Amino acid sequence: MTDTTTTDLAAPDAGLPGGWQMVIGLEVHCELSTATKLFCGCPNQFGSEPNTNVCPVCLGLPGSLPVANDAAVTYAMRLGRALHCEVKPSVFARKNYFYPDQPKDYQISQFDQPTNIEGWLELPDGIRIGIERAHIEEDTGKTSHVGGGGRIHEAGYSLVDYNRAGVPLVEIVGKADLRTPEQARQYVAELRSIILAIEVSDAKMEEGSMRVDANVSVRKADEPYGTRCEIKNLNSLRSLVRALDYEARRQIELLEDGERVIQQTRHWDEADGRTHTLRSKEEADDYRYFAEPDLVPLDPSAETLAAIDASIPTLPADRRQALATAAGVTPVEAAMAVERGLDDLALAAIEAGANPARVMTHVEHNLAADEAVRLDAANFAGLVTMETSGELTATQAKQVLAEMVETGGEPGAIAAARGFEAMETGALESLVDEAIAADPEAWAKFCAGDAKVTGAFVGYVMKATKGQADGKAVTELLRRRAAG
Secondary structure (H helix, E strand, O other): OOOOOOOOOOOOOOOOOHHHHEEEEEEEEEOOOOOOOOOOOEOOOOOOOOOOOOOOOOOOOOOOOOOOOOHHHEEEEEEEEHHHOEEEOEEEEEEEEEOOOOOOOOOEEEEEEOOEEEEEEEOOOOOOOEEEEEEEEEEEEEEEEEEEOOOOOOEEEEEEEEEOOOOOEEEEEEEEOOOOOHHEEEHHHHHHHHHHHHHOOOOOOOHOOOEEEEEEEEOOOOOOOOOOOEEEEOOHHHHHHHHOOOOOOOOOOHHHOOOOOOEEEEEEEEEOEEEEEEEOOOOOHHHEEEOOOOOOOOOOOHHHHHHHHOOOOOOOHHHHHHHHHHHOOHHHHHHHHOOOOOOOHHHHHHOOOOOOHHHHHHHHOOHHHHHHHHHOOOHHHHHHHHHHOOOOOOOHHHHHHHHHHHOOHHHHHHHHHHOOOOOOOHHHHHHHHHHHHHOOOHHHHHHHOOOHHHHHHHHHHHOOOOOOOOHHHHHHHHHHHHHH
């Protein structure tokens, strides 16, 4: 995140006081789901007994040499292309630092020549967030601080598990284009959906295979960027939103008190809802990068990149647009169906002639995400048509849909077996009159314009018909009665 850039997107309201604006750039680490680690043949496996998936290479023992994992490199380039990056010839580098979870005392990463550069990711509302780079590196081990609150300064002792050391990662460095915690949440959710779509990682934040570092600063509108702080290792969307909001307000309070923000790395404590200082923020010079002498440069051919492009499925943004066009809604309104994986079912039903609005209602509210695979699209379209033609009420349609999911049956046969038949208008009118007579006080309120009492009348009729009445028809009859 550059501290002097003044180029800005339209800045939505982040709810900050005094005209302050938040500037956010995210760095997302994504572990790749290869069978083995990045530079050795050790299993890439979560949950094993500590220090069992290790060898001389990932332990950094003298004389051991790394060999790049071809599948990891291919996965990294696939992710880059899915993020609209340019894939460039690249070089591995040594990033030198001395933490106990990095047994070599350096990390093999990429520096000035990364694999993927200059891409973008589109949020559901159409805003594009820039991707500066998506580079390949090896993961570190895991340190556990035992005793106290789990932090090093409170611990009685620490344990190190090197199973994760050497697991292949892609670090996706976003540009400082985000302006609210909600935008940041949408960005990470969209990135995760892309990663899952192209099948390069399981992206399980709870297991650490996707982790977020957030750079955040504050400024007044049209001013240069302020001093940023980095919040490390956020492992849930909820933590991301809460941490960003807290940290921005902490910085604003400092500045309004005449103090300055110190550039540093901070830790988010979910329990107390605060960020805490970890260390001063390192810069590139602190890591003393130099080219990794034991690995050759990566220079993918045009044929390799063409094959990678061909392997990428339709991505979430394009799926949202396709469903939005077919259903006559906005991409934001189509986002839930796409997120739940029900857009193919919805598109097929709409193409079969079903009413788009009712299709969208069912896939958003009446179907679980895992039920689409058990539902025939033509039968689903038939059910929606029966509902919109008046053969079934909305309540009946929901019941038939539930049985279709269980049995895979045809909607007409299920409706007939349940005895669902559209009520004749005369019978429905009679029941509406009964409902009005049963509660004259509520009827007076309805006639005076109090729509909140409508449910009492609809409920009366639904109970009397054992759920077979059409609630919309009941409401329409009430309105006619009130109009005289």
